[in-house]
Amino acid sequence: MSYEMIALTMFASLMVMLLTGQRVFGAIGFVAVVASLLLWGDGGSELAFSAAMKLMKWYPLLTLPLFIFMGYMLSESGIASDLYRAFHVWFGGLRGGLAIGTIGLMVVVSAMNGLSVAGMAIGATIALPELLRRGYDKVMVTGVVQAGSSLGILVPPSVVLVLYGMIARQPVGQLWLAGAVPGLLMAGLFVAYIAVRCWLQPSLGPVLPAAERRMPLSEKLGLLRAGILPLAIFFLMTGLFLMGVTSLVESSAVGALSATGAALIRGRLTRKVMEDTLRQTLGISCMFMWIILAALCFGQVFDGVGAVRSIETLFVDEWGLSPWEVLILMQVTYIIMGTFLDDTAMLVIVAPLFIPLVGALGFDLVWYGVLYTITCQIAYMTPPFGYNLFLMRAMAPPEISLGDIYRSILPFALIMLLALALVMLFPQIALWLPQHVQTRG
Template identity: 70%
Template sequence: MSYGMIATMMFSLMMLLMATGQRVFAAIGAVASIAAILLWGTGGAEIPFTASMKLMNWYPMLTLPMFIFMGYVLSESKIADDLYKMFHVWMGPMPGGLAIGTIGLMVLVSAMNGLSVAGMAIGATIALPELLKRNYDKKMVTGVIQAGSSLGILVPPSVVLVLYAMIARQPVGQLWLAGIIPGLVMATLFIIYIAVRCRINPSLGPVLSEEERNVPMAEKLRLLRAGLLPLGIFASMMIPFVNGWTSLVESSAIGAMAAFLAAILKRRMTKQVFENSVRSTLAISCMFMWIILAALGFGAIFDGLGAVKSIEHLFTEQLGLGPWAILILMQLSFLVMGTFLDDTAMLVIVAPLYVPLVNALGFDLIWYGVLYTVTSQIAYMTPPFGYNLFLMRAMAPPQISLRDIYGSVVPFVGIMVFALILVMVFPSLALWLPDYVYGK
């Protein structure tokens, strides 16, 4: 049996196991372990051991629990609620203002947590009821929350980009910096769309009533200070890192400690909040550790089989495709996989194949990491089986139907595709900031 056939069988078996509902790391790790032993006998047992050594020796991995803890502390202590109150008061007097404020909320939540699911949960539980209560169009606001949550894995500290960095062997700091400008560009495009649409049709996003707008300036300033606290925490860890005063791990520790102290100073760090934050941090961190371990083992076997070279030969020599045609086909495959897999599963399944291929084609792996994150979020929101669509269905109130959810994402998916094309055509959108910071 040829090595190409063995690689195909491994990939097919892994997909079959995942289709039966097995955990991602279990399906990938089981296939990798079984293939290693069958191919190389007892010596194959060294592959997962070597992968675990790589994982434990990768110093930037310490940032993962730090940033997850920071996000959960800010969420559990309800500091995220202060953000929405700030946007409610300051943005409510303009048409579509609360929807625009929700996008701002999502950007800051992304900077607090780095997980798209966290943004979806906060948007659906805090913003959505308030928007519906004030007669905002249910179809539009459902799309706003889904689109805003897509920023979670692009704006630093993105947990998924940490995973990509480990698999692609790229610096986490450069990947995070690469995601900032594309993430802000996408958020700006969302805001422009909402503002223009509500200006044309004010009934989609009516302004607040006179009674709600009549808030004393002292109260507005108090809410502004409270709402900007998470932004201050983000700045406290990113400014020293960008200026080279601290390492990435040290910055993550500063962020976690700043969030913890903020919760204490606001008298919200109860025993329950601390326990929930630690438990959630441990659960998420361990999940990502297992996934990375399984992905490293699976990738090592694929490297040993020469599967990447076989795929490169198929595309470039047998099919005669150019580098850009191959890249576009790879992005389209993410859209297909995103209908039934989450972003983490997509990455660990195809990274052993795609990352070396992207490198062989001459593309920048930092830039490609941004392309992957944007494309995976588009896949999340693409009917009929987008992951975010069903997550919203589970969180939305009964008056929002699945049909409403499907229809709500269409304009936002179009905006995200446009943003993806911008990053592909102008790679400097992703590469300028990391080149500037690391070149100093």
């Protein structure tokens, strides 16, 4: 059997395993270990061990539990709820104002956490029940929560961009800066869509009653103080890192410590909050570690059979594709894979195959990191098996069906495709900020 056929068989076996409903890390690890034993005999049994040792020595991976802890601490301590109340009051007088405020909440939560899971949890438990109680269309607001939560893997401090930087050997600070403007652009497009849709169909997002909006200006301004702590934490954490005062790991530790201090200042650092935060941090961190471990095994087998060179030969030499055609094909591949895998698994499995090819084709790897992340956002919500779809189904109230969830995401997925096309056509959308900061430095 040729190496190309071996790689194809492995990938097909992985897809079949995932369709059976197996856990992602179990499917990836099983295919990797079986393939290594069949290819190299007893020597292949060391594959998992060597991958585990590589993972344990991956020092920047310490950022994962710290960033996750920071986000859950801010969520569990009620700081995110206070922030949503401020958006509630300030935007309630607009058609669709609470949905617009939800997008604002998601942007701030993304800047506090770097993961879509925490954004989804906050949106589904805090914003969604309130939106439904206020008579908002259930299909539209379900899409709002899913789309807004996806910003967590693009807006700094994105954990996905941290992992991409490790694999692509690109500076994380540059990647964070590159993701900032596209993330805000996408959030702006979401807001514009909600505003136009609710203006055309007022019943989708009714204005809050005047009695609820009647509040002295001083009290309204006081509500804005809810945003001071999370924004201060964000600027303290990322500012120190971008100025070179702290390393990436030290920056994540600053964020985790600041979030704990914020909860303490607000008088909400209870035993229950700490236990819930640690439990959720441990669960998400272990999920990431298992997926990365399994994906490292899978990637080593792929690399061992020469899959990287085979892909380059197939795309460029045999098919005669242009660099842009290869790039578009890669993005389509990510979207298809995203219906089965989460972003971490896709990154660790496929990025080592595609990133060298992207560099060889002459594209900027920082810019490509943003393209990859936006594509992950789209893949996360692509029916029938998008990761966020089932996460929302688990968290949504009973009156929201899986059909509602599928229908809710289509307009937002199209907006994300528009954002992806804009960043591809105009790379400076992503590259202007990092180049500007680098020039000033």
